[in-house]
Amino acid sequence: MLEDLGFEVIDNLPLSLLGRLLDGPPLSHPLALGLDVRNRDFSTDALIDAIDRLAQRSELRLQVLYLDCDEDELVRRYSETRRRHPLAPADSLLPGIARERELLVPVRARADVLLDSSGLSPHDLRAEIEHWFAPPEGRTLAVTIHSFSYKRGLPRGLDLVIDCRFLRNPHWDAALRPLDGRDARVDAHVAGDPRFDGFFTSMCDFVVPLLPAYHAEGKTHLSIGFGCTGGQHRSVAVTERLAKALAKEGWQVSKRHRELERRAGTGVSSAARGQVA
Template identity: 40%
Template sequence: MDQTAPGVTGEVLVVTGMSGAGRSTVANALEDLGWYVVDNLPPQMIKPMLELSELAQEAVPRVAVVLDVRGRDLFERLPEVTRSLRDARHLRVMFLDASDDVLVRRFEAVRRPHPLQGDGTLVDGIRRERARLSRVRESADLVVDTSHSNVHQLTTKIADLFAESGAARHSVTVMSFGFKYGLPADADLVADMRFLPNPFWVEDLRSLTGEDESVRDYVLSQPGAREFLDAYTAALRPVLEGYQRENKRHSTVAIGCTGGKHRSVVMAREIAQRLDDVPGVTTRVAHRDLGRE
């Protein structure tokens, strides 16, 4: 049975971001999930395309439009177009990003110039694109950092974000990380576990990780650990409920320690388990830096 309200068709996702950040991978993943994907459509053509599909009585419930710097007027027209469509469609903008050094490595691996490189270097092209995209990034509904994701990991993340998930209205990724490797660029909320003693300095635990039972027991036995879990998950509940009211479909809660190997791994799993019973919310755990030396 069609649950779409009269006069309002299905979802529209605008996919944009930095060249080399994974737009093609995302487009393929969305297509596999049943989205109708249109690549490199000028922004001003989005509305006519959707209107034509409705006139033909073949409205597509989920449409993804991939835009990049090849669309010359993207940056001038995109805000105007998305504003005009939000009243008639459930429209979101997803911005794909990655660090400059990662983008350089990716372009060098495929031996292709950056579309804005011109007579300059790869770095020149990346900087020009980042400057032109700054306003688009700021206004995006969802920013996905792909710096630490390969093709398969990014595909999995898109499936987590956009696959049908029953009654769930909001997906939370609880991500452990190490501060010494930098903050996750796509984190919505960050908590610091460095107030707890570091298992690294316990000889029997140093070579283990937060996935090991002995490390978990050690971390959770420390003063303040369980008190933090109770207080933090209680504080997250109204935030997640508010995200649902605001139609925010995904958030990332980043839990950090020094190296992302012990304390943050334990606490990320504990937080995810405690959030599992929040109505309308599904959780997944990711360990960004667990495999690093």
Template identity: 40%
Template sequence: MAEQLDLVIITGMSGAGKTVAMQSFEDLGYFCVDNMPPALLPKFWQLIRDTGSITKIALVIDLRSQAFYDQINEMLAGLENTAFVTSRILFLDATDDALVSRYKETRRAHPLAPEGRLMDGIQKERALLQELRNRAQVVINTTDLSPRQLREKLFHTFKSSDHPTFHVEVMSFGFKYGVPIDADIVMDVRFLPNPYYVAAYKPLTGLDQAVYDYVMDNPQASSFYDKFYGLLAEIMPQYQQEGKASVTVAIGCTGGQHRSVAFAERLGKALAQDFPVDITHRDINKRKATVNRS
């Protein structure tokens, strides 16, 4: 395979934030695998090389036993002799007090002390992982980090310039088909004149220039658009700072073919000047016969 594989091994103390880390790496565009037995790695590498489409991988590895730890060391030694893989170890740590508090909150048993004292499991794990911690290129202490702060730290450390970590989804829809349940912001444009009642525009959609102009040339639409876009332009960076991976803005009209489509098109193209944007029209091809549209 021509392209180099970027491999990040996520490991560390149980309860130190590996689940948050894996979710963060998924948003960074990594192919993530949780708790793969090291013995399966040779077949996994071969599968990755055969596909040729995966270049960023994050493996989450927990310490389950001394035998498992020995396999991890063998795996790492093998990677050092593999030319097509560039590997980094991310080790997540936290103080004993913090780990105890987190285990108490979740009421989970420690994997190395399923029936014993929690501190015994933590101390045993810390001793077994010491060599792996010493080999890690990146060590993050999560004692005083919230999940959002850990996510931001990982983004700052591992983000590549070719993969944006925040994007905007702009969607048009028809209220008669239901409000999208995944929308973060919903706006109703049914107050605008409806092209459906213009015979020439009825079979068209907001993607047709004549319908788009009919909707957006209206003074009400122009004024409303300026205010709504100004609001979104102000709050999107704040969503980004809060660590959201995406924000979905849903624009609705009655049937989702005319007004909402035109409005979503203009809004999406404007937001695309500052953010990665996907524009979708959920109901543009749906037509329902109605008895009374008055």
């Protein structure tokens, strides 16, 4: 993701080589270094000392990004990839994760940007990276529209939340119950609610003027959430409609249907993209 933003990226660089790298030829691109406990000469004190020394160099602009994640998600990721934790003895994950957390406490405290990746899809993570590290001249406003079930709580990081539970519910129609809001029949059922047209028009009149204002203020990512009871019909249909409307206006739009993705066993979001006006 950082390479896509124009960074030269070096992962797992031994700390002993850091000085030689930065004292070499002038950098033609911003530089991103991946440093963690895998480094053969890694120590917390050495890393903190290196950060402090680099921060004193007037020709450098240093930022420390700390990627965090909750324990359950880390266990799931290691289990899916079948990778051993570098600090885990005898393939036991939890002691290794606990040891790593304790070891990196001073680094976490020293970070300029703390990014919790728990529950983030690749698209969500990319949006966060772009928010913090995209060059100002290349930044655009990306809009992500989420559908979700209130039973499972709100998705992380929403800027605007709109409740769709007042709309007519396709769940009570046996023919529509197995379908979801991407189906034309479900969409027609939801849009057939006498309250829908006024709601959707008012909602667009509210959202659309905000986008250029947020963009002008330097915001690079806006998350809008639509919730309903099950996250399958009403919120999905409204998400689909708004994504199409904003893409037609020229905004970069992505949509994520959390409950549908969960049931399908995938975290990949679908996207409808346009040019930023």
